[in-house]
Amino acid sequence: MSDVLLPSVESAYSSPDAQGFYGPYGGTFVPETVIPALAELAKAYETALNDPEFRNELGYLLRDYVGRPTPLYKAERLAEAVGLGTVYLKREDLNHTGAHKINNSLGQCLLAKRMGKHRVIAETGAGQHGVATATAAALMGLECAVFMGVEDIRRQALNVYKMRLLGSEVVPVAEGGGTLADAVTAALRHWVERVEDTFYVIGSTVGPHPYPAIVREFQSVIGEETLAQLQVKGVGHVDAVIACVGGGSNAIGMFYPFLRNLPDESRPLLVGAEAAGLGIETDKHGAALTKGTPGVMHGFYSYLLQDDAGNPLEAYSISAGLDYPGVGPEHSSLKDAGLVRYEAVTDAEALEAFALLTRTEGIIPAIESSHALAMLPRLAAELGPDAVVVVNVSGRGDKDMDIVREAGLGTD
Amino acid sequence: MAPTEIPSRLEVAFRKGRPALVAYLMGGYPDRAGSLAALRAVALAGADVIELGVPYADPLADGPVIQHAAKVARARDGSFGLAETLDLAAEAATIEDMPPLVVMTYLNPMMRMGFPVVAGRAAEAGIAGFIVPDLPPDNPMAAQWMREARSRGIDTVFLAAPTSTPERLALVGERSAGFVYVVSSLGVTGERAELPAELTALVGRVRASTSLPVAVGFGVSTPQQVSNVAGIADGIIVGSALVKRQDDPVALGDFVRSLASAVQRR
Numbered sequence: 170m171s172d173v174l175l176p177s178v179e180s181a182y183s184s185p186d187a188q189g190f191y192g193p194y195g196g197t198f199v200p201e202t203v204i205p206a207l208a209e210l211a212k213a214y215e216t217a218l219n220d221p222e223f224r225n226e227l228g229y230l231l232r233d234y235v236g237r238p239t240p241l242y243k244a245e246r247l248a249e250a251v252g253l254g255t256v257y258l259k260r261e262d263l264n265h266t267g268a269h270k271i272n273n274s275l276g277q278c279l280l281a282k283r284m285g286k287h288r289v290i291a292e293t294g295a296g297q298h299g300v301a302t303a304t305a306a307a308l309m310g311l312e313c314a315v316f317m318g319v320e321d322i323r324r325q326a327l328n329v330y331k332m333r334l335l336g337s338e339v340v341p342v343a344e345g346g347g348t349l350a351d352a353v354t355a356a357l358r359h360w361v362e363r364v365e366d367t368f369y370v371i372g373s374t375v376g377p378h379p380y381p382a383i384v385r386e387f388q389s390v391i392g393e394e395t396l397a398q399l400q401v402k403g404v405g406h407v408d409a410v411i412a413c414v415g416g417g418s419n420a421i422g423m424f425y426p427f428l429r430n431l432p433d434e435s436r437p438l439l440v441g442a443e444a445a446g447l448g449i450e451t452d453k454h455g456a457a458l459t460k461g462t463p464g465v466m467h468g469f470y471s472y473l474l475q476d477d478a479g480n481p482l483e484a485y486s487i488s489a490g491l492d493y494p495g496v497g498p499e500h501s502s503l504k505d506a507g508l509v510r511y512e513a514v515t516d517a518e519a520l521e522a523f524a525l526l527t528r529t530e531g532i533i534p535a536i537e538s539s540h541a542l543a544m545l546p547r548l549a550a551e552l553g554p555d556a557v558v559v560v561n562v563s564g565r566g567d568k569d570m571d572i573v574r575e576a577g578l579g580t581d
Numbered sequence: 582m583a584p585t586e587i588p589s590r591l592e593v594a595f596r597k598g599r600p601a602l603v604a605y606l607m608g609g610y611p612d613r614a615g616s617l618a619a620l621r622a623v624a625l626a627g628a629d630v631i632e633l634g635v636p637y638a639d640p641l642a643d644g645p646v647i648q649h650a651a652k653v654a655r656a657r658d659g660s661f662g663l664a665e666t667l668d669l670a671a672e673a674a675t676i677e678d679m680p681p682l683v684v685m686t687y688l689n690p691m692m693r694m695g696f697p698v699v700a701g702r703a704a705e706a707g708i709a710g711f712i713v714p715d716l717p718p719d720n721p722m723a724a725q726w727m728r729e730a731r732s733r734g735i736d737t738v739f740l741a742a743p744t745s746t747p748e749r750l751a752l753v754g755e756r757s758a759g760f761v762y763v764v765s766s767l768g769v770t771g772e773r774a775e776l777p778a779e780l781t782a783l784v785g786r787v788r789a790s791t792s793l794p795v796a797v798g799f800g801v802s803t804p805q806q807v808s809n810v811a812g813i814a815d816g817i818i819v820g821s822a823l824v825k826r827q828d829d830p831v832a833l834g835d836f837v838r839s840l841a842s843a844v845q846r847r
């Protein structure tokens with residue numbers, strides 16, 4: 170066992186500040202009506218974190234209900250195919266409900282219960298966060314309504330059906346492009362109306378403070394397990410860690426323990442893959458970090474795809490979980506600080522990576538996760554044939570069968 | 582209170598010895614000329630203050646009527662936004678007996694243009710105040726904006742909500758200038774059949790936290806509601822009910838006159 174990936178004594182990385190700012194990003198930009206609810210949430214969250222009972226209950230559910238820890242699997246045939254020494258896959262796709270989203274939904278629904286709220290709402294893009302929240306709500310006996318854009322309802326029909334089966338209401342959102350950003354807006358509007366009896370379970374590291382910090386906390390189990398598993402496997406050196414970035418929750422969950430525990434010198438290259446859609450030179454993409462400029466949307470300040478007048482633009486990606494015009498504030502701060510590198514991956518590259526993992530390893534990844542996998546050939550070119558790389562496979566591809574079939578995969 | 586000695590035009594408008602009628606209109610709706618005609622009609626019909634909304638792609642605090650108007654305005658005339666609204670306001674200010682204008686905009690268009698530019702152009706256009714629903718008074722960005730606005734005699738109006746704690750109300754009351762905007766009920770803008778029974782108590786709590794005039798908005802839409810609110814507040818803000826009629830200046834003017842007389846009758 171090498172000591173390179175052991176925790177450092179003291180890490181300089183400490184965000185956010187008391188007002189929820191990560192450098193200049195983050196904060197609380199919402200109507201006054203919900204400010205007291207956010208303050209109440211921040212307090213309840215602090216108390217819960219320091220309560221061993223809360224931690225035990227969440228830990229128990231993650232183990233016996235979700236199936237954690239998820240494996241860190243050495244994908245040898247994939248590594249050979251992309252020309253890397255070693256590729257480890259963090260198998261978040263094996264979680265109950267099929268993605269990392271359940272880590273956060275269970276945490277937030279437990280918080281909701283502690284706060285005495287009997288009703289939760291959520292937004293969803295790919296439907297994974299919606300299904301995860303509907304699942305947690307069913308488990309805990311909470312009433313649940315999930316806001317989903319009409320375009321996503323079309324793209325992710327199976328997940329819509331699942332949410333209804335689980336007893337949740339799915340509220341179609343027709344405004345805008347009918348995708349994730351519109352669902353967030355609709356959920357926030359609804360929350361302003363029902364703030365007294367309703368808990369908003371946000372699905373990614375976005376939204377006003379303290380949400381980005383809460384979601385990071387509940388998703389950090391991904392990176393913590395990964396660090397521990399690398400140690401057990403005796404892997405002392407990792408060159409790069411990759412995750413896809415929509416709002417940024419699976420990525421921050423993977424990256425944060427590396428940022429917090431490791432000094433800059435021994436930290437692997439952290440790479441976030443956002444959606445380049447049809448290409449970042451077109452207006453059909455979701456690459457907020459690569460192509461956006463700082464602005465305020467959905468209650469926080471961060472890189473944002475916007476027009477010259479400051480209107481958020483519609484994002485596009487083949488994946489319903491990545492077509493968001495903004496990105497979590499912590500990622501903006503990490504980009505500016507040079508602590509994480511963000512690159513954009515096109516629909517076509519993601520589909521190719523999807524097919525490659527499926528054929529080489531017999532693992533069908535989510536189309537979102539395929540964006541992270543698509544970074545492997547690029548990193549092979551850069552890091553060489555001996556490099557050791559970890560990829561977070563944030564979810565499984567069952568929900569994407571119609572999309573990949575439409576795109577022509579597997580029909581030859 | 583502003584450290585400068587420029588008298589607040591808004592405070593004056595709210596202290597005429599009777600409650601003030603604040604009319605909300607959407608800039609650029611149904612188109613630029615139509616919104617100018619609406620401004621004229623509403624001024625003539627006796628509005629004491631006009632709130633001019635900036636069309637925005639993600640109006641988080643607005644209900645269906647205002648969302649729709651924003652969408653139409655953005656689809657016309659090369660996407661109407663903050664710059665166009667300020668320009669419209671400048672032209673409206675030349676109309677005879679135009680009451681003080683308050684711009685209601687989400688924060689991001691202001692950040693995109695830059696606070697000094699926004700404040701400079703707004704001052705040139707004769708804007709009396711700004712309402713920014715997604716900018717809470719204790720956000721560091723609020724202090725930055727107010728530095729620019731105050732020195733140019735522009736008031737920043739913050740919102741008090743039914744959920745606000747006494748500490749929040751104190752903050753809103755202390756940082757606001759011109760008046761305090763009381764959100765009547767939970768939820769987004771839009772007509773309500775009934776205003777909550779607790780409104781009187783809420784207005785009382787807000788009054789106790791500020792020396793500024795106190796105006797009530799969100800959901801106020803009929804002459805009867807205006808008359809009721811006039812019994813407890815210094816101002817009544819009517820939005821969706823006007824925007825709904827904004828494409829017909831004659832009907833709009835008649836309706837505002839009915840609201841104005843509901844205020845007078847108190």
Ligand SMILES: Cc1ncc(COP(=O)(O)O)c(C=O)c1O
Nearest residue numbers: 297373415416417418419490564
């Ligand atoms: C499998 C999967 N991965 C990634 C994402 C993107 O979200 P985030 O960036 O918050 O991890 C989603 C969102 O729906 C998802 O379903």
